[in-house]
Amino acid sequence: MDKLKGRHTPLRRALWVVSLYLLAGWIWITFSDYLAEQWFPDPEALSRVQTYKGILFVLATALVLFLALMRQLGSDRTMLSLHHHQREEIRNLNQFRESVIERANVWINVLDPMGRVVLWNKAAEEISGYRRDEVLGSDEIWPWLYPDDDERARIRARAEEILRDEGEVVGYETRIITRDGSRRLISWNSRSLRNDDGEIVGSIAIGQDITDIREAETTIRQRERQLSTLMDNxxxxxxxxxxxxxxxxxxxxxxxxxxxxxxxxxxxxxxxxxxxxxxxxxxxxxxxxxxxxxxxxxxxxxxxxxxxxxxxxxxxxxxxxxxxxxxxxxxxxxxxxxxxxxKALEVELSELATRDPLTGLFNRREMARLLDEEIVRAKRYGRALSLLWIDFDHFKHINDDYGHAAGDSVLKATSGLLADSVRSVDVIGRFGGEEFVILLPEMNRSEASETAERLRGLISDTPQPLGDGRTVPLTISIGVSVFPDNGADASALCAAADKAMYQAKSNGRNQVVLAPLVEQAHNS
The missing domain is CATH 3.30.450.20 (PAS domain)
Structure with a gap:
């Protein structure tokens, strides 16, 4: 009925205009002729007046028609412009829907106040598996997505709150069942929709499939726990x-x-x-x-x-x-x-490799290495270097009379006494048996002789323990050689000191003998 009423409105308006025009024409002709006859009794004058009156009527009606047409054309132009604008708006909206809503990679759907689907984009189809023509205008999608009654009731209650404009949701997560039976986790943002009059006309929901994200987060958390466990162990x-x-x-x-x-x-x-x-x-x-x-x-x-x-x-x-x-x-x-x-084991092994196990002094191999280093240093800086070769007198008698354990006790005590009686820069070692060697860096011939005499006297004056509470007297014989007077290398210095030590024993033991200088050796 409204469409028929709208269709008849232009006809009635046209009839009204024609009727008004006829009425105005009739009134004009009737009254103008009566007035003309009254005002112009002369027939010739009346004829001219009638002519002018007709021309005036034509001009007046033409002017009215012109104004009416101008107004109508202006109105039509406005309507055409509005219609063009509306068509452009519709086209833009369709483009927006096509480019934004349809091509969006997030689920977008709109519900009417009854909870029925009125918009279902391409992403909604792809994620849920349900086509648009299956869900539009229906609320059957609810049991399809949420087959569990309790869960569906809870989610629908939340959707109805939004339709009543009782709030909106952000990041609301639900787990749906897709058409192929798989479970997907969706994060929703939803709010109500209003028209220009402020009336609620439905709700819009935007959903993001976060299934893969949550699975990745779970995997990361598991790996973090594994890594933490590994780190802690x-x-x-x-x-x-x-x-x-x-x-x-x-x-x-x-x-x-x-x-x-x-x-x-x-x-x-x-x-x-x-x-x-x-x-x-x-x-x-x-x-x-x-x-x-x-x-x-x-x-x-x-x-x-x-x-x-x-x-x-x-x-x-x-x-x-x-x-x-x-x-x-x-x-x-x-x-x-x-x-x-x-590290402690390395130090221990190093000690075993370089130290005499009984006395703790450097062994023969390490002493030979240190002697070579000291000779190189003495040559480089032009400094003196002395070597003492020490042998215990009649030490075999101690082993024979008191036993080897007592002999070991005497060796340990005597070597400790010697080590405590030299400078910190001096080096003492055991060459084997009861033979000991002391290196005296930067010490010349006379100083080395004094040191040897001091050590000889110290040992002679100090009874040595046998390990059972008893002590035994002990003397030493010392041979002294000096670099470079008695040799330019380790073997020559050792040979000279060893020979001087045997000379001390031949002279009666318990004495110090200095290796002779090269000139003295030739003279003797």
Whole structure:
């Protein structure tokens, strides 16, 4: 009926205009003719007046028609422009729907106040598996997506709150069942829609499929737990630090407690102490050079150095790491292990390789090496070097009379007495049996002779313990040789000192004999 009424409105308006025009024409003709006859009784004058009156009527009606047509044409032009604008708006809206809504990679749907679907974009079809023609104008989608009654009731209640404009949702997660039976996790943002009059006409919901994101997050959390478990069970401390003067820690594993005595948080960002403060001064410069070289060659680095724990204990650690780039910054990553036991073993093995097991003095091999070093140093700087060759007098009698255990006790006590009676720069060692050698750097012939006499007198005046509470007197014979007077190499010096020692024994023992100079040897 409204359409018929709208269709008849122009006809009625046209009839009204024609009727008004006829009425005006009739009134004009009737009254104008009557007035003309009254005012112009002369027929000739009346005829001219009638002519002019007709022309005036035509001009007046033409003017009215012109104005009416101008107004109508203007109105039509406005309507045409509005119609064109509306068509452009519709086209733009269709383009918007096509480019934004239809091509969006997120689920977009619109519900009417009854909860029925009125818009269902391409992404909604792809994610849910349900076509647009299956869901438009219907609310059947609810049990399809949420077959569980309780869950569906809860979600529909939330949707109805939005339709009543009782709030909106942001990041509201639901798990749907797709057409193929798979489960997908959707994050929703939804709010109510109003028309120009402010009336609620439905709601719009935008959903993002976050199934893969949540699965990735779960995988990452699992890997983080695995990594944390691995870090916590490492036999040392894993770290990540800045390449700066403080070795500023960005991360340390829980092994930090056992290694350093500090809590991990104490070292991170130098909160309580920097790792550089734990490194002994002897190792810091060497570490820096090694790390710099490794970074320059794009290689991993290995370090061994000592650190001081929180309790003051000094331990040795081994570090293995490499430089990596992190957001444009250079950081170091690696692991640090406690190698104190290994270091102690190395020291012990080194001692066994260089020390006499009975007396703790340097053995023959180490003494030969040290003698070669001292000769090189003496040659380089033009300094003197003396060598004492010592042999115990009648030591065989002690072993025979008191036993080898007593002899070992005498050797240990005598060697300790000799070691305590020389300078810190002097070197004493056992060459084998009851023979001992002492190196005296920067000591000339007369000074070496005085030192030898002092040591001889000390041993002669000091009874040596047998290990069972008894003591026994002991004397020594000493041969002295001097570099370079008695030889330019180790073998010559040792031979000269050994020969002088045997000369002391031939002379009656308990005395010091200096190896003769080359000129004296020829004269004798």
């Amino acid at each position: 490492l036999p040392g401390m894993a770290y990540r630090c800045r390449y700066d003067e403080h070795w500023t820690m960005l991360f340390v594993s829980s092994g930090c407690r056992e290694l350093t005595g500090y809590e991990p948080d104490d070292l991170v960002n130098n909160k309580r102490v920097s790792f550089a403060e734990l490194i002994s001064d002897d190792g810091e410069e060497s570490n820096l050079r090694t790390v710099e070289s490794a970074i320059g060659n794009a290689e991993p680095y290995s370090l061994e150095y000592a650190i001081v724990r929180k309790d003051g204990q000094c331990i040795w650690v081994w570090e293995r790491g490499r430089a990596v780039e992190d957001n444009g910054d250079l950081v170091l990553e690696g692991i640090i292990l406690d190698i104190s036991d290994r």
